[in-house]
Amino acid sequence: MNKKLVEIPGTTLPFYTYEKDGLTIYEFNATECNPPEPMVNTVKGLSLLKNENDRLVGLFFHEPFPLYERIPFTISHEAVELDSGDFQVTFKKAE
Secondary structure: OOOEEEOOOOOOOOEEEEEEOOEEEEEEEOOOOOOOHHHHHHHHHHHHOOOOOEEEEEEEOOOOHHHHOOOOOOEEEEEEEOOOOOEEEEEEEOO
């Protein structure tokens, strides 16, 4: 998998993109950040979701419940707890 760095104005974390199973994945890791940095970066990263084949995947040190209240209704999310105890949250345009 060939990941490429993506420049997003206003973010403080690196975002990467790659193709997988016909989807364009954008990902970032916020596991070592303190609030509000994970929320700010996620909200900025949501601007990358242009169509139904785009996904934003964030890694968080806990499930980011306060973040869910701040995302637009046009965006859905799915959270999975990883073996490490971190959470992987995938965002996409709502169907």
